[in-house]
Amino acid sequence: MNFIPQMEPWFGSEEKEAMNVYMEEGGWLTEFRRTALFEKMIAEYTGAKHCVVVNNGTISLTLMAMAAGIKAGDEVIVPNYTMIATPNSLMMFGANPVFVDVEAENLCMDIHQAEKAITSKTKAIMFVNANGRNPKPGIEAFADLCKRHNLIFLEDAAQSLGSRYPDGRHQGTSGVAGSFSFSAPKVISTGQGGAVITNNDELATSLRKLKDFGRTGGGNDIHDSIGYNFKFTEMQAVIGIEQMKKLPWRVERKKEILKKYHSQLKHIKEITFFDQDLVHTTPWFIDVLAEKRDELAKYLKERGIGTRIMYPPINRQVAYQRHGVYTVSDLVGEKGLWLPSSAQLTDEQILTITDAIGKFYK
Numbered sequence: 114m115n116f117i118p119q120m121e122p123w124f125g126s127e128e129k130e131a132m133n134v135y136m137e138e139g140g141w142l143t144e145f146r147r148t149a150l151f152e153k154m155i156a157e158y159t160g161a162k163h164c165v166v167v168n169n170g171t172i173s174l175t176l177m178a179m180a181a182g183i184k185a186g187d188e189v190i191v192p193n194y195t196m197i198a199t200p201n202s203l204m205m206f207g208a209n210p211v212f213v214d215v216e217a218e219n220l221c222m223d224i225h226q227a228e229k230a231i232t233s234k235t236k237a238i239m240f241v242n243a244n245g246r247n248p249k250p251g252i253e254a255f256a257d258l259c260k261r262h263n264l265i266f267l268e269d270a271a272q273s274l275g276s277r278y279p280d281g282r283h284q285g286t287s288g289v290a291g292s293f294s295f296s297a298p299k300v301i302s303t304g305q306g307g308a309v310i311t312n313n314d315e316l317a318t319s320l321r322k323l324k325d326f327g328r329t330g331g332g333n334d335i336h337d338s339i340g341y342n343f344k345f346t347e348m349q350a351v352i353g354i355e356q357m358k359k360l361p362w363r364v365e366r367k368k369e370i371l372k373k374y375h376s377q378l379k380h381i382k383e384i385t386f387f388d389q390d391l392v393h394t395t396p397w398f399i400d401v402l403a404e405k406r407d408e409l410a411k412y413l414k415e416r417g418i419g420t421r422i423m424y425p426p427i428n429r430q431v432a433y434q435r436h437g438v439y440t441v442s443d444l445v446g447e448k449g450l451w452l453p454s455s456a457q458l459t460d461e462q463i464l465t466i467t468d469a470i471g472k473f474y475k
């Protein structure tokens with residue numbers, strides 16, 4: 114039996130052919146027309162006015178925060194359960210991430226904890242749409258909280274392409290800006306890649322300058338602000354354009370995959386699913402709490418099934434070592450497991466996986 118990976122990017126003949134066509138044209142490889150088209154496709158899909166792509170979804174967070182006006186020394190409230198890139202993107206320029214726990218049902222930031230964490234130094238909230246989910250009180254409750262306390266509201270929507278709020282707007286559009294990632298395990302990938310979406314013209318201009326040496330215009334050498342080089346490449350855009358065409362199908366397939374896991378594992382009391390609204394959101398990964406998690410992962414691996422331990426609580430990472438009470442993120446650190454989640458997973462493979470899980474608990 115072939116090994117079933119926890120996740121695998123998916124490229125086909127369309128990407129290969131598009132790359133051939135591009136190379137035949139003799140392009141410069143650095144970002145140009147294909148990149149502009151890829152940005153346009155993301156902006157249209159998410160309903161945002163602007164999309165600016167950069168080299169990865171960590172830098173997109175850093176530039177989004179900088180362009181929004183967050184500075185070294187500012188505190189930014191982030192969830193304690195997230196990929197480490199969320200806080201690291203702020204540390205990159207000296208801002209200080211402040212960790213708050215997440216909701217047990219959906220792993221999104223707990224709004225009550227967030228409110229309690231606000232101090233005179235707080236400048237922003239960086240919300241993470243965990244696995245494409247919406248928070249229980251609704252995203253607008255966070256936007257309102259930010260308004261009341263004069264804070265900037267940003268969304269790390271790295272895991273959320275294809276997920277919407279209950280009112281139909283795409284995730285990442287509720288605050289001043291939202292950030293996405295196209296790293297290898299995402300629903301669509303360009304190998305590496307990130308994007309910021311925003312409706313704010315000024316912020317979009319700042320982002321374009323930050324990623325291109327602070328140039329005042331395309332290709333010139335006139336600089337009225339400090340910028341760096343976080344540009345994209347046409348090769349990534351060529352792949353990204355083809356991947357975007359496949360996104361609607363993948364979004365639906367991921368929903369079906371979760372439904373199948375649900376129905377085939379519902380009788381196993383040792384496996385707990387989180388809430389996922391499959392009308393408006395799509396699961397990026399199949400995440401569960403599993404009793405005897407590490408033994409289960411080992412058992413599945415021996416049977417050719419890959420899993421991945423979910424993110425440990427960030428406050429306990431040696432890189433941060435911050436004390437605090439984080440009951441939900443601690444629980445995820447102890448029992449959280451990602452099951453195979455690729456869009457190309459077949460129904461047969463899902464049955465193999467759920468049978469193996471059933472046998473383990475017997």
Ligand SMILES: Cc1ncc(COP(=O)(O)O)c(C=O)c1O
Nearest residue numbers: 169170171196198271294295296
């Ligand atoms: C929530 C979140 N933020 C940021 C990132 C970082 O994105 P990238 O790997 O493109 O730098 C990821 C990647 O998995 C993520 O899941």
